[in-house]
Amino acid sequence: MRELRIVKGDDRYAELAAAVERHEFDLHFQPIVRVADGKVVGAEALARWNHPVQGILGAEAFIDESERNGLIVALGSLLLMDALSQLRAWGERLQGTGFVLNVNVSVRQFERPGFAALVLSLLDALEVDPIHLCLEITETAEVVRSIERIRENLQRLRAHGVGIAVDDFGAGYTSLSMLRELDISVLKLDRLFVTRLVEIPHDRKVVAALLAMARGLDLSVIAEGVETPEQAEILAGITCPLAQGYLYGKPVPREPFERRHLRR
Numbered sequence: 324m325r326e327l328r329i330v331k332g333d334d335r336y337a338e339l340a341a342a343v344e345r346h347e348f349d350l351h352f353q354p355i356v357r358v359a360d361g362k363v364v365g366a367e368a369l370a371r372w373n374h375p376v377q378g379i380l381g382a383e384a385f386i387d388e389s390e391r392n393g394l395i396v397a398l399g400s401l402l403l404m405d406a407l408s409q410l411r412a413w414g415e416r417l418q419g420t421g422f423v424l425n426v427n428v429s430v431r432q433f434e435r436p437g438f439a440a441l442v443l444s445l446l447d448a449l450e451v452d453p454i455h456l457c458l459e460i461t462e463t464a465e466v467v468r469s470i471e472r473i474r475e476n477l478q479r480l481r482a483h484g485v486g487i488a489v490d491d492f493g494a495g496y497t498s499l500s501m502l503r504e505l506d507i508s509v510l511k512l513d514r515l516f517v518t519r520l521v522e523i524p525h526d527r528k529v530v531a532a533l534l535a536m537a538r539g540l541d542l543s544v545i546a547e548g549v550e551t552p553e554q555a556e557i558l559a560g561i562t563c564p565l566a567q568g569y570l571y572g573k574p575v576p577r578e579p580f581e582r583r584h585l586r587r
């Protein structure tokens with residue numbers, strides 16, 4: 324990994340690399356709910372850094388930096404392991420519930436030749452049913468550039484029942500043909516759309532059209548960043564199936580997540 328280092332003598336790189344080594348990262352969980360009745364049907368795992376001096380740091384403090392310096396591959400593997408271990412620990416509680424844990428995966432991970440095999444062997448070793456896992460990929464120009472390399476991994480994962488979500492959909496680059504080509508199963512509607520739903524009536528039509536398209540392509544949709552009952556009501560009115568946001572619950576550590584959002 325050292326050859327990926329951009330700036331020589333970069334202290335931040337050394338600090339992050341040491342933190343990965345010491346496993347100072349943790350996952351918080353944010354509920355994903357059914358819009359119609361608010362029932363929790365899954366969660367998104369979001370990375371946090373338990374910094375020895377600065378306390379708990381949000382993703383903005385290290386994800387972009389790790390993407391730039393290449394550490395995201397090592398960090399992403401650790402976080403994926405954590406997420407799968409969590410699914411295993413939840414075990415019987417999830418059986419028959421259809422609960423899905425969404426995990427963010429960097430394009431840099433998706434484009435590695437053995438990525439799908441790694442995920443599938445971990446699921447197998449931990450005896451976790453692949454239907455409980457959905458991997459989120461953010462639509463960026465990079466995805467478009469490496470589409471050939473990621474396609475094989477995505478298709479293999481999908482063939483085994485792992486879900487694939489396009490994150491921040493609508494913010495950028497995904498073409499309709501790409502959704503088909505990559506066998507995407509879920510669209511996560513960018514928060515920007517949700518915030519504009521209330522103010523800009525035209526956006527409601529755009530989102531309603533997107534939902535119709537998604538239904539036609541057999542894709543599920545999660546509206547992101549839902550903060551107000553008014554937004555939730557509009558989403559229900561245009562039959563958006565799933566949502567996530569502060570209205571339903573903020574990302575929290577495992578223990579409060581279990582207490583508030585998991586049965587028993």
Ligand code: C2E
Binds near residue numbers: 399
């Ligand atoms: P994202 O995947 O789009 O995650 C959603 C972000 O929106 C999270 O920020 C979440 O805390 C925040 N959020 C959720 N609901 C609301 C809401 O109602 N209102 C507002 N204003 N914000 C809301 P967070 O946790 O800081 O993560 C930021 C980004 O970092 C994520 O965006 C994702 O792209 C990246 N990230 C987080 N964890 C991981 C990871 O394990 N691996 C990778 N590769 N990226 C990650």
Ligand code: CA
Binds near residue numbers: 367427459
């Ligand atoms: Ca995400």
Ligand code: CA
Binds near residue numbers: 547
């Ligand atoms: Ca997102």
